[in-house]
Amino acid sequence: MASSNDVVLLNFWASPFGERVEIALAEKGVHYDYKEEDWADKSSLLLQMNPVHKKLPVLIHHGKPICESNIIVQYIDETWQTEDPPLLPSDPYLKAQARFWADFVDNKVNFSAIWRTKGEEQERAKKEFIDLLKVLEEQLGEKPYLIGESFGYADIALIPFSCWFYAVEIIGKMNIEKECPKFIEWVKRCMERESVSKSLPDPHKIYEYVLELMKKLGN
Amino acid sequence: MGEVKLFRTWSSPFALRVVWALKLKGVEYETIYEDLANKSSSLLEYNPVHKKVPVLLHNGIPICESLVILEYIDETWNEGVRFLPKDPLARATARFWAKFNDEQVFPSFFRYFMRQGEDQEKAKEKVLENLKFVEEHLKGKKFFDGEVFGFLDLVFGWLVCYPGVINKAINLKLLDEQMFPNLCTWMEQFGDVPVIKETWPDEEALIHKFHKMREGLGIYIYTKLRYEAS
Numbered sequence: 001m002a003s004s005n006d007v008v009l010l011n012f013w014a015s016p017f018g019e020r021v022e023i024a025l026a027e028k029g030v031h032y033d034y035k036e037e038d039w040a041d042k043s044s045l046l047l048q049m050n051p052v053h054k055k056l057p058v059l060i061h062h063g064k065p066i067c068e069s070n071i072i073v074q075y076i077d078e079t080w081q082t083e084d085p086p087l088l089p090s091d092p093y094l095k096a097q098a099r100f101w102a103d104f105v106d107n108k109v110n111f112s113a114i115w116r117t118k119g120e121e122q123e124r125a126k127k128e129f130i131d132l133l134k135v136l137e138e139q140l141g142e143k144p145y146l147i148g149e150s151f152g153y154a155d156i157a158l159i160p161f162s163c164w165f166y167a168v169e170i171i172g173k174m175n176i177e178k179e180c181p182k183f184i185e186w187v188k189r190c191m192e193r194e195s196v197s198k199s200l201p202d203p204h205k206i207y208e209y210v211l212e213l214m215k216k217l218g219n
Numbered sequence: 220m221g222e223v224k225l226f227r228t229w230s231s232p233f234a235l236r237v238v239w240a241l242k243l244k245g246v247e248y249e250t251i252y253e254d255l256a257n258k259s260s261s262l263l264e265y266n267p268v269h270k271k272v273p274v275l276l277h278n279g280i281p282i283c284e285s286l287v288i289l290e291y292i293d294e295t296w297n298e299g300v301r302f303l304p305k306d307p308l309a310r311a312t313a314r315f316w317a318k319f320n321d322e323q324v325f326p327s328f329f330r331y332f333m334r335q336g337e338d339q340e341k342a343k344e345k346v347l348e349n350l351k352f353v354e355e356h357l358k359g360k361k362f363f364d365g366e367v368f369g370f371l372d373l374v375f376g377w378l379v380c381y382p383g384v385i386n387k388a389i390n391l392k393l394l395d396e397q398m399f400p401n402l403c404t405w406m407e408q409f410g411d412v413p414v415i416k417e418t419w420p421d422e423e424a425l426i427h428k429f430h431k432m433r434e435g436l437g438i439y440i441y442t443k444l445r446y447e448a449s
Contacts (some may be wrong), residue, residue: 052319052352064308071314078307092294093280099287104268135268 007032008060010046012039014209016160017069018057019199023156024073024087026195028080070102073156085150098147101139102157108132109161114172115214126172133180140186151193155186159196162187166203167210221278223248226262228255230420230428232325232377233285234273239373240289242414244296286317289373302370313364316356317374324349325377331393332385333432343393350399357401361408372409378402379410380419387422388429 009025009032011018025032037046037056049058049065059066059075066075077087088095109132113125136158139146146154165176165187177184190196225241225248227234241248253262253272265274265281275282275291282291293302303310327349331342353375357363363371382393396403409415 061308066308066311066315068315068318071311071318074314075307075311078310092291093277093282095294096282096287096291099290100282100284103284103287 006062008035009033010035010037010043010049010056010058010060012037012056013201014206015056016164019160019163019201020069020156021057021059021072021076022199023159023195024076026199027084027087027151027156027193028076028082030076030080070106070153070157073153077153085152087153087156089147089150089152094147098153101136101146101154105154105157105161109158111161111164111168114168115210116217122172126174129168130174130176130179133176133183137180137182140182144189145186151190155190159187159190160200162190163200163203163206164210167207170207171210171214222276224251224276225249226251226253226259226265226272226274226276228253228272230425231272232381235418235420236285236373236376237273237275237288237292238418239376239414240292240302242418243300243302244292245299246292246296286314286321286374289370293370302373304364304369309364313370316353316363316371319349319352320374324353324375328382328393332389332391332429346393347398350394350402354399354401357405360401362405368409368412372405376409376415379406379415381425384422384425385429388426389433 007025007030009018009021011021011034013036035043035045037043042054046056046058047054049060050056050067053067055067057069057072059072061075061079066072073087088098111125111129114122114129117125136146143149145151146158168174169176191200223241223246225234225237227237227250229252251259251261253259255272258270262272262274263270265276266272266283269283271283273285273288275288277291277295282288289302303313324346327342327346331339331346334342362368363375378394386392394402394406
């Protein structure tokens with residue numbers, strides 16, 4: 001078993017992208033060193049390990065960096081194989097589906113407009129967000145998880161955003177469960193997994209963080 | 220291995236990478252050309268989320284997003300040539316650079332092509348900055364993945380054709396040998412691979428298309444100037 005400093009995670013506590021990696025590492029039972037990074041003051045290690053994007057998270061394994069959260073999750077799945085089902089399905093078609101939906105999350109899930117804007121713009125942002133969740137609900141259908149019976153890659157890509165819902169509901173004056181009950185059922189199901197509940201920050205802390213962000217924006 | 224269809228446009232570099240993948244694997248397939256101004260009901264049925272091409276249809280089941288399709292082809296027709304390396308770190312590196320191409324290099328190149336004046340100069344700086352990272356990544360290698368071409372070469376392959384044709388169309392040069400010796404050498408080598416050489420869209424048709432795309436821009440600029448004058 002690799003010693004914990006063979007695996008290092010550079011992360012920012014509120015980053016949903018970093019949480020994807022934390023969940024994946026927990027699913028595989030990998031021990032690692034966690035290094036908290038400050039956005040405003042990036043460490044020389046971060047700049048060395050991710051010179052192209054200078055972004056978090058970065059996983060460092062045997063001194064080699066792996067960047068981009070979904071890519072890191074795939075790396076974790078391919079490197080540490082356990083008795084549990086892999087995070088990505090073995091069937092090529094289901095694997096493609098998992099990749100498609102993780103990609104969808106990366107490209108479409110962005111609800112910061114809900115706290116950055118007001119009035120009509122905010123209403124538009126709220127509607128877009130709910131429409132997005134409805135697309136995801138349709139993909140879920142009657143399945144327990146996004147791709148099938150097992151919690152996996154696509155669920156990991158999406159679930160970290162759920163701890164921002166409390167902030168979105170307060171600031172946007174919304175009730176997500178009322179609009180998308182199936183989606184919230186899926187959230188609760190994922191939260192029953194220790195890897196998820198231990199990796200995601202307290203939604204109240206995220207709400208305070210969003211308030212700080214809003215103050216900085218002058219909102 | 221079942222019936223394969225590819226929904227694509229004739230000119231898209233994202234479609235081409237899928238064409239190359241299918242041909243390199245020796246997969247027989249049918250091509251359905253789409254007109255994006257008038258999307259077929261099949262396309263809307265097979266890609267309801269994004270309504271985009273390319274879409275691969277395998278035994279009636281759709282796979283969307285070109286990078287997802289490439290990995291699907293590699294895993295499904297898995298005897299013989301493999302595009303992605305076996306080692307997890309090498310795979311993660313290949314995926315990282317593929318994402319960099321699709322999210323940074325290609326869009327910045329497109330912006331450079333579609334702008335004018337000072338905006339175009341700024342866009343040029345960005346695309347050159349992106350290409351410098353790619354140039355560095357190619358250092359000491361014949362192809363992106365080493366001695367043999369693979370996944371990343373398919374992803375970056377558009378560089379072999381499109382910048383050159385755009386230069387012919389509107390005299391907009393980008394890659395020069397002094398600044399990008401590794402990229403230029405790679406372009407020659409990858410461009411020489413028979414499957415790549417034989418599948419480029421018709422150059423005249425591409426030049427005509429690029430002119431039309433820029434003309435569309437010209438109309439906007441004229442309107443803006445006219446409004447400002449009054």
